[in-house]
Amino acid sequence: MNLSFLKFHRHLFFILLVVITTIVGFTAHIGELKPIVDLDLFDAAGEGGITLMTLVWIFFILISRPAGKVTTLLFMGLTLTHVSMLLDFIDEFYVYPDNNTWITTIESLPAPVGMVIMSFALYLWHQEQMTINTQLRNTERYYRDHSLTDYITGLYSAKYMKDQLQREISNAAIHQESFSVMLIDIRKFDRFNREYGDQQGDILLRETAQVILMNLRDEDLACRYASDRFIILMPNTSIQNSETLAAQIEHSIANLAFKVGKSTSAKYQHVASCVMQFDGNDDYLTILEKLNDRMLATKHHLNSKDVA
Known part of the structure; x- marks a missing residue:
């Protein structure tokens, strides 16, 4: 596995760490742990798996691409999606007071915004690949033409x-x-x-x-x-x-x-x-x-x- 691109994304990893730490710390501060009998471990495992997979996607994006506009947009989209998944996962373990139920209400909002950003980023990535493919075809043609x-x-x-x-x-x-x-x-x-x-x-x-x-x-x-x-x-x-x-x-x-x-x-x-x-x-x-x-x-x- 080539990790050479990671050094160009240290600031993005720092942002991701701050986001996750802030969300976990804030929800733990205002919420109360549910009794064990109220936990749905099967549901928690499913939502936890999805949350973990968004982190894996972010990691593989950052080791696969150099720094740039497309990489930043992909990171932003996946991070917003991860925020929704993380809040949904935490909901399985915490219950919020009546004056903080707004967290449950807005937890699904970051995901669609993130998906819109990712869709735009994927379009730019497609355009980028089309340009690279054209250059490769031209290079191959030139080398074949002695x-x-x-x-x-x-x-x-x-x-x-x-x-x-x-x-x-x-x-x-x-x-x-x-x-x-x-x-x-x-x-x-x-x-x-x-x-x-x-x-x-x-x-x-x-x-x-x-x-x-x-x-x-x-x-x-x-x-x-x-x-x-x-x-x-x-x-x-x-x-x-x-x-x-x-x-x-x-x-x-x-x-x-x-x-x-x-x-x-x-x-x-x-x-x-x-x-x-x-x-x-x-x-x-x-x-x-x-x-x-x-x-x-x-x-x-x-x-x-x-x-x-």
Whole structure:
């Protein structure tokens, strides 16, 4: 039995304890115990069992769910139901003076209120489960569709990036926001492949992808774009922040001590990167065209510096 959720519900257990203690203490204070001959033990056992079961339901709700609105509503509904059951159970052992018979009159009121609250909570729980099931189906579909992931790097594929880029364009147009896209190119990757082979080239791509992922934020999306190029989508990100992120990635990759085979000698790689900011006015083909043109200009500038 997994009890990890219980630590999030300590305040609810405290409330339940206060409610039960208050009811038992108050009824014992104003009531008088019935003579043993007047007790209906069979009836008491039945009502006591129902009272106990509501506590069991509360316990299992709290060990099964994280803290949140639905959990709180379920707790409230079950607790109110438990109050009615508890008062009904106590009635089997106590008799109240004429001026306190109102307790017997109102003891059934908390239960229907609690059931209304529980019904609403169960509806919200149903909606919650429908959302989770939809997400699980989507995740399963994505994993089955191998075209959405790149076998070598483990990143999402260019096809998946295309879909997400189109979605981001739509969101930017609706909310009048902007987003940034980064393109990363491993410099002289063809020479590396010719010198060390495609297998080592694939390993280099995979390790480079891991370095990129380690430098990204949770909301960023990295994909393998083509061959030795990676593309990164950064929602609602300014050009200044994305350029800072690009510089950090370049620095991290430049310090990646890649070792070919069993060699102890490190081969340090360098990448070229470019970043552009977009809104909802460009389609994804235009965005990719602009990025590729910017990358060509960036690489030409870097090559000119190398020659100089």
